[in-house]
Amino acid sequence: MSPEVHTLAGAYALDAVNDIERAEFARHMAQCPACAQEVAELQATAARLADMVAVAPPAWMRGAVLGQIGQTRQVGPWRRDAGAPAGQARWRRVAVAVAAAVVVAAGAGTFAVQEEHRVRDARAAAAEASTIAAVLGARDARVRSEPVTGGGQVKVVVSDALREGVAVLSDLPTLAAGHSYQLWLLPPGQTVNVGVLRSGTGRQLFTDRHGAPTFAVSEEQVTTPVTTPGTVVQKVPLL
Amino acid sequence: MTPPRDSPRHLGSVPAPGSAAPELDDLLRRVARGDEAAFGALYDQVAPRVFGLVKRVVRDSAQAEEVTQEALVEVWRTAARYDASRGSAAGWLFTIARRRAIDRVRSEQAAADRIRRTATQEVPFDEVVEEATARVEQQQVRRCLKGLTELQREAITMAYYGGHTYREVAELLDTALPTIKTRTRDGLIRLRDCLGVSFG
Numbered sequence: 001m002s003p004e005v006h007t008l009a010g011a012y013a014l015d016a017v018n019d020i021e022r023a024e025f026a027r028h029m030a031q032c033p034a035c036a037q038e039v040a041e042l043q044a045t046a047a048r049l050a051d052m053v054a055v056a057p058p059a060w061m062r063g064a065v066l067g068q069i070g071q072t073r074q075v076g077p078w079r080r081d082a083g084a085p086a087g088q089a090r091w092r093r094v095a096v097a098v099a100a101a102v103v104v105a106a107g108a109g110t111f112a113v114q115e116e117h118r119v120r121d122a123r124a125a126a127a128e129a130s131t132i133a134a135v136l137g138a139r140d141a142r143v144r145s146e147p148v149t150g151g152g153q154v155k156v157v158v159s160d161a162l163r164e165g166v167a168v169l170s171d172l173p174t175l176a177a178g179h180s181y182q183l184w185l186l187p188p189g190q191t192v193n194v195g196v197l198r199s200g201t202g203r204q205l206f207t208d209r210h211g212a213p214t215f216a217v218s219e220e221q222v223t224t225p226v227t228t229p230g231t232v233v234q235k236v237p238l239l
Numbered sequence: 240m241t242p243p244r245d246s247p248r249h250l251g252s253v254p255a256p257g258s259a260a261p262e263l264d265d266l267l268r269r270v271a272r273g274d275e276a277a278f279g280a281l282y283d284q285v286a287p288r289v290f291g292l293v294k295r296v297v298r299d300s301a302q303a304e305e306v307t308q309e310a311l312v313e314v315w316r317t318a319a320r321y322d323a324s325r326g327s328a329a330g331w332l333f334t335i336a337r338r339r340a341i342d343r344v345r346s347e348q349a350a351a352d353r354i355r356r357t358a359t360q361e362v363p364f365d366e367v368v369e370e371a372t373a374r375v376e377q378q379q380v381r382r383c384l385k386g387l388t389e390l391q392r393e394a395i396t397m398a399y400y401g402g403h404t405y406r407e408v409a410e411l412l413d414t415a416l417p418t419i420k421t422r423t424r425d426g427l428i429r430l431r432d433c434l435g436v437s438f439g
Binding site: 007008009010011013014015016017018036037039040041042043044045046047048049050051052053054055056057058061062064065066068069070072073074075076077 | 283290294319337396
């Protein structure tokens with residue numbers, strides 16, 4: 001375990017980190033039982049800080065809250081069935097998983113990321129990271145994922161409220177020289193080009209103005225500008 | 240910074256005076272099964288701490304009342320998703336409340352505006368001490384907080400009560416990011432050992 005990552009245990013336990021850092025540290029803990037133990041202890045310690053500020057709420061609140069829970073349906077434990085009510089907490093956890101995937105993708109596609117960073121100034125990168133975090137954390141975020149023939153998967157997170165989405169490609173087949181993966185939204189009767197990735201692992205933020213029902217990845221020749229998808233590698237239904 | 244490993248932190252397996260953690264775990268499990276009476280008992284046990292914490296973060300009584308209700312209803316709704324193997328019930332519950340409070344603050348005003356305002360206003364520890372009553376567990380936390388260095392204490396209280404990320408804390412305290420990171424962790428470890436908190 002890298003000591004540098006591990007020093008984040010305190011801020012993580014206080015929940016004083018951003019979404020990307022939270023996902024990264026959660027991934028770290030999955031491989032480090034001692035760290036998970038330390039964080040659980042520090043979280044329990046942080047909870048004691050609430051003792052210090054305890055103030056009795058107004059007396060009417062008890063009845064109000066108990067009245068509300070009588071009309072509030074409870075969600076079940078974590079399950080993978082898509083039909084389950086989409087509570088915010090559920091999406092938060094899914095979002096964290098996707099954020100972790102983004103981090104993994106960023107690590108695996110080091111070359112692409114470094115290349116990107118050379119041409120993009122730090123301010124734009126920071127703005128993008130915060131938009132990605134906002135999409136992943138949006139209350140209405142939907143996560144759709146499809147495996148790709150030949151290997152890897154395409155994961156798409158969209159928020160109708162924000163009209164933004166994030167596509168995460170992981171481990172798609174290596175491209176032939178001069179080829180790229182092109183990303184598309186497919187509103188009815190249209191094809192909207194929303195980005196290009198030079199490798200099978202990477203992520204792309206996009207704007208989804210019309211709530212397109214379908215997302216697609218195609219393989220294209222870098223030299224040929226395209227307005228419609230060539231070889232569609234995978235479609236992802238978004239609704 | 241880390242106290243020697245032979246320090247008496249495992250005394251914490253005996254609950255601290257006034258600490259009701261095992262009971263809270265049990266209540267939450269019953270709440271997860273739809274037990275409304277258990278929720279009532281849970282409300283009585285945690286509502287003052289949830290309300291106090293939310294009020295501390297949003298700094299407005301009317302909004303704190305709203306957010307506290309939302310957070311407690313959320314606890315009811317998602318109780319089945321609490322995983323006892325990963326952390327204490329109190330920690331889980333206060334995290335929900337604190338996040339709701341922070342979301343409220345962030346939706347109310349731009350982050351930069353907040354940083355500017357709080358930079359001049361925030362004196363968390365003094366306020367906290369002032370408000371603390373004579374309850375035993377509060378005295379214990381207060382005594383243990385006093386045992387931290389000033390930077391450790393500020394980093395922790397600004398993040399926890401102020402609802403700031405450690406990056407914002409670094410900016411507010413005009414201190415290097417790695418320093419804030421390590422002081423936060425060292426301070427929490429010292430606090431854990433002083434309070435005798437253990438888990439699992």
